[in-house]
Amino acid sequence: MTPVDAGHTAYLSDGRLDVDAEGRITAAVAWSAPADERTSQSIIDLRPMLLLPGMVDMHAHLPQLPNAGLGAGLDLLTWLDRYIFPLERGFDEGAADVVAPQAFRALAAAGTTTAVLYGAVYEGSLDRCFTAAEAHGIRAVIGKVMMDRLRYDPRVGDSEVLELSLRQSQNLIERWHGRDNGRLQYAVSPRFAVSCSADMLRESAALAAATGAYWQTHLAEDRHEIDEVLELFPDAQDYTDVYGRAGGLGERAILAHAIHLSEREIERLADTRSRVAHCPSSNLFLSSGAMPLARYLEAGISVGLGTDFAAGPDLSMFSVMRAGAFTQSGLRTMLGETRPSLSPLDWLRLGSLDGARALGLDDRIGSLEAGKEADFICVDPRVTSPVPGQETDDPADVMSRLIYRGRPDMIRGAWVRGKMLDT
C-alpha cells in the first residue's frame, strides 16, 4: 500500500515489490506478474504482511531520547530547562556513541527510514552521530544545534560562540552533507529565536543557502515562547517575521511546530514555500496547543509529520498520526470546522510522501513507485485486528487500524535502498 505521486493511494492485496541490485524499485506489481530478470535473483515472500513506504520523521532530537516520556504537562521553557538542557549539555562524544546507534535502531524498529534530527552543540558529538547513521544505513538529515544566548554550553565565551558555531557547522557540512550519494545530509540548526541572536539567525541562514544544506529551527510552539520572542525582537511584525528578516524562510527551511500563527504568517509560509514539521504528540505532551492543520493545507503550506522526541513520547510515526487525528477531531468539534477531515490514507501520505516532498526528496523516496529508491517497511496488520482471523482487506480500513490500534510489534522490518536495517 502506498500513496503515489499522482495523488491517490495504490493498494495490491497480493503484491510484489521488485528491487534491483542498486536498491531501486523497478516495479510494484501483482505477485503473479512475471519477474523482471534484474530482480528475480532472490525472492522474499512476506505475505500476508503489508509493505508501506518508510516513514519520514521530519523533526526529532537525538540527544533527548533518554528522557522521552518525562515532564508531561510542563510548559516548553520550563521543560527545556529542567529535562533537556542538562541532558544535551552532557551529550559529548561518548554519550553520542551510546545513544545514536540505539536511536537509529529504535527509529527503524518504529518504521522510520528517514529522520531529520537535531544533535547537541558539540562538533565532535555530531561526527559520532553521523558515523552511527552511516554505519546503520538509515537516511538522515542531522545538524549541530546553534545557540548564542539562553545557552547550555558555558565552556565557550559569549563573544566567540557565534563564529565558532558557524565554523563548526561549516566543518560538519564539508564532512557529511551529501555523503553516501545523498543518504546523509546536513541541516544548519539554530535552535529557536529565544536561543539565537539576530546575527546568528542571519549568518546561519546564509551558511545554509551557500552550501545547499537545510535550515531547521522551531517556530511558534508555545505561547510563553512567542511572548519572549516578540520581546527579544521588538522590530519584527511577528515570530515568522523574525526568521523572514534573517533570510531563513524558503524551500530549504524546516520549521517545527508552527502551531500559533496569524493569517499573515500562514500566508508568508505558503508564499515562501517554507516547510512545516507537524508534531501533534509533542504538542499535546507539552500542552503547547493544536495546529489548525486543515487551514494550513488549504493555504498550500507544505506539511510533514515529526515525532519531536523527546517532547514527543515515542518514536512511532503511527502514534503521531493517531495524536494528530484525535487533535483534528477535537478541533472540528470545538471550532465547527467545515473543511473535509483527513482520512487514514491522508495521514499515511503526510507521514511518508508529503514528508519526502517537504524535504525535496520525493523524486527519490516517499512512495513505492518504479524509479524510486527502495525505502520501505513491512507491517503485520493482523496484530491490529480486534478479532483474529477477521482482518479487513480495504486499504483505508487497514490504515485506520494501523493508526488507531497500532502497536510496536506490527513493524516487522525496515529497508533503505533495499538493504534491511538493524532494529
Ligand SMILES: [Zn+2]
Ligand atoms: Zn524540537
